[in-house]
Amino acid sequence: MSLQVSSATLYDFPFSSASYRLRIALSLKGVAPRQTKGINLRAFEQKGDDYLAVSDAPMVPSMDFGPAAFGQSIALIEWLDKVYPDPRLIPEDCDDALAVRSIALAIACDIHPLNTPRVLNHLVGSMAQNEDVRDDWYAHWVREGFTVLERQLERYASRGPFCIGTKPTLADLCLVPQVLNARRFGVPIDEFARINAIDAHCTTQAAFQVAAPKPD
Numbered sequence: 001m002s003l004q005v006s007s008a009t010l011y012d013f014p015f016s017s018a019s020y021r022l023r024i025a026l027s028l029k030g031v032a033p034r035q036t037k038g039i040n041l042r043a044f045e046q047k048g049d050d051y052l053a054v055s056d057a058p059m060v061p062s063m064d065f066g067p068a069a070f071g072q073s074i075a076l077i078e079w080l081d082k083v084y085p086d087p088r089l090i091p092e093d094c095d096d097a098l099a100v101r102s103i104a105l106a107i108a109c110d111i112h113p114l115n116t117p118r119v120l121n122h123l124v125g126s127m128a129q130n131e132d133v134r135d136d137w138y139a140h141w142v143r144e145g146f147t148v149l150e151r152q153l154e155r156y157a158s159r160g161p162f163c164i165g166t167k168p169t170l171a172d173l174c175l176v177p178q179v180l181n182a183r184r185f186g187v188p189i190d191e192f193a194r195i196n197a198i199d200a201h202c203t204t205q206a207a208f209q210v211a212a213p214k215p216d
């Protein structure tokens with residue numbers, strides 16, 4: 001093993017849901033990067049020369065291991081899960097691993113990319129839409145995504161209080177930040193009973209609390 005978390009720099013923004021996923025994973029595994037540097041997305045620091053000298057993409061999170069830096073929260077969490085396998089975030093059981101990835105990617109690939117700052121800023125910037133259109137866009141794609149997610153999660157409701165079973169997995173790491181994000185944007189999500197129940201359970205757990213952004 002050559003790359004080590006203990007010698008890495010984590011680039012992070014508290015309210016970034018992709019960064020929040022990674023912080024929960026680090027917290028559950030009890031490992032910490034050598035240092036954490038904040039990239040203020042509200043001040044567009046992700047587009048600055050300093051950050052782009054480290055990260056290929058103008059987004060967080062990324063981890064600079066020294067020899068190389070990597071972005072993509074799911075890839076980083078999968079790597080962490082192999083290098084620090086206790087506790088496992090992707091089950092060993094192949095069928096459960098498929099279910100976990102299917103839920104996690106429904107959030108990370110189908111919901112989250114439609115509501116990132118660069119997409120929302122493009123709507124009100126170059127595309128000259130007003131803030132009502134932006135908010136409607138956000139709410140539409142979150143609610144459509146949550147409708148699918150709720151159906152997925154209902155299938156596993158008898159297995160335990162987390163997305164799948166009695167332990168947190170990659171699926172929960174994706175769900176909790178997306179729920180927080182939806183609430184912060186004022187999107188009505190009360191009707192998604194299973195999503196809310198899982199979120200309520202996860203947020204009682206110390207590892208999720210430590211990783212959560214502090215209210216601004």
Ligand SMILES: N[C@@H](CCC(=O)N[C@@H](CS)C(=O)NCC(=O)O)C(=O)O
Binds near residue numbers: 016018058117
């Ligand atoms: N697929 C990437 C998404 C990363 C991403 O979009 N991060 C957002 C914050 S949650 C970001 O840095 N956005 C900057 C921007 O949109 O300008 C991952 O999972 O790491």
